[in-house]
Amino acid sequence: MTLATAAKRSGATAGRRPERPRDHGAWFLVLPALIPILVLSVGPLLYGIALAFTDAQSGRTQATGWIGTLNFQDLLHDTLFWDSFRIGLLWAVGVTVPQFLLALGLALLLNQNLRLRWLARALAIVPWAMPEVVVGIMWRLVYNPDAGILNETLRTLGLGDGRDWLAGLATALPAVILVGIWAGMPQTTVALLAGLQNTPHELHEAAALDGAGAWRRFRTVTWPALRPVALAITALNFIWNFNSFALVYVLTSGGPGGRTRLPMLFAYEEAFRYGQFGYAAAMGCVMVAVISVLLALYLVGRLKGGEDR
């Protein structure tokens, strides 16, 4: 449909006016947004990549010099950074996968003709509207060892005295991951719900008439239609989660003992606490490179899988 209207439209305009002056008009309309994008987004990105090959530091008096790949060589042997990187991957996968499954369940429910659906839809979006800092504070109150509702509930149910979830070496990362799942569910649910509402009803009904059960209908009708949206949102979620900062900064600041120190927290401290701009920029480059490769593999694998079937 889009193709047809586009063809019609370009045909109509081409007949009316010569193309040239139109293009000038277009550039005039685009420039106001293009300039800030180039200056404050594309420019800094290139600048940042360049910084990774320098010894830039904050508050230094001598000039910054090129040092080649020295930062990257140092980084290769920086076990603290690779620990942090491993935690970042654990966190990103640990949040993205359950988040997707839970959001899919919720989206399927919200797509049904249930009573109180409006209330559920409104509530499901609340975490999205909250500042991440508030989400972090809120869950600190929930996890609080004495005054928190989690330990109190455990005590009431007779499941022991509970513990200091965010301070325990073993519990800190899972506790933080649960918050990540909670905070990101709305976007994922909304995106999947949008995808669900595009699945053809007729096919559903035809499949039901043919005696297909709920699971078969999901596999053969819903999932194929939902696949592109699901792919896009999980890929985006993975990137967002890997780059996440505020939640964990508020919850644990990377503690205890670095167990929740995500790469973003690590790079932030390196740059703005220790002033190692060049080294932190190199970390940024490595993060981007590894994530891009992982994502490319994921997307290619998924797309291939789709063709085979």
Add this chain to the structure above:
Amino acid sequence: MSGLRTSGPARAGQYLALLAYLVFLAFPFLWLISTAFKPARELASLHPTWIPENPTLGNFRQAFDEQPLLQAAGNSLLAALGAAVVCVVLATPMAYVIARHRGRLSTAATGWVVVSQAFPFVLVIIPLFLILKNLHLINSVIGLVLVYVVWSLPFALWMLVGYVRAVPAELEEAAAVDGAGRLRTLVSVTAPLLAPGIVATALFAFITAWNEFFFALVLLKTPEKQTLPVVLTHFLGAEGVADLGPLAAAAFLATLPSLVVFAVIQKRITGGMLAGAVKS
């Protein structure tokens, strides 16, 4: 899904699942509200209750005494309003071009929207910090607004392109046939139809900026310039020992504006995402 009948037990299961979701999604927020209204004595008790036995507003008073919340809210408001207005003013013309002309420019813009989502903040924040420092825009709301504008532009474009496509091009062509110039057509035909979409986009940029933490943390140095999310973290204290009551009260207040704005545009955001996703 009117044509499909769901059996009784299955329906009951669905309601049960929905209830579980609602509890999971709502309980932390309810706990925050509960904590905000509890007096210090109840917060120290070993068996905290859901409903405060002696609800008090004392936490709110104390929160305002401890931190410059009003000033921080003012800074946040300034940054968010500035970001929202500048963002839609810059993005609307570009979105129009992308929606109406299919060419290299549109492809490049769409590509950038996607890539920018994968943007690593670490790699951008250090150069931005250095650039803004040279312009003497560190510790200034103007510098922050600049960053927020660029940061919200991709999603704003995404939403706006969807809204522009929803305005039939035939209307504009009809106006052109009637002798209206290009600018005239944009102002008197397209703009009014686009207005609700523009408002929704602006409000979305507002919330994004109001909630933002990382850039504000790096770029704003002194307490009298800091925005609400940054000031909220001051309640946490150095060792993570927090005065829970005022912390909860301040966090609750900081959330209200976003919640109200979000309630207003909720339908449009989901609609905009849908439009952008389906029609591009």
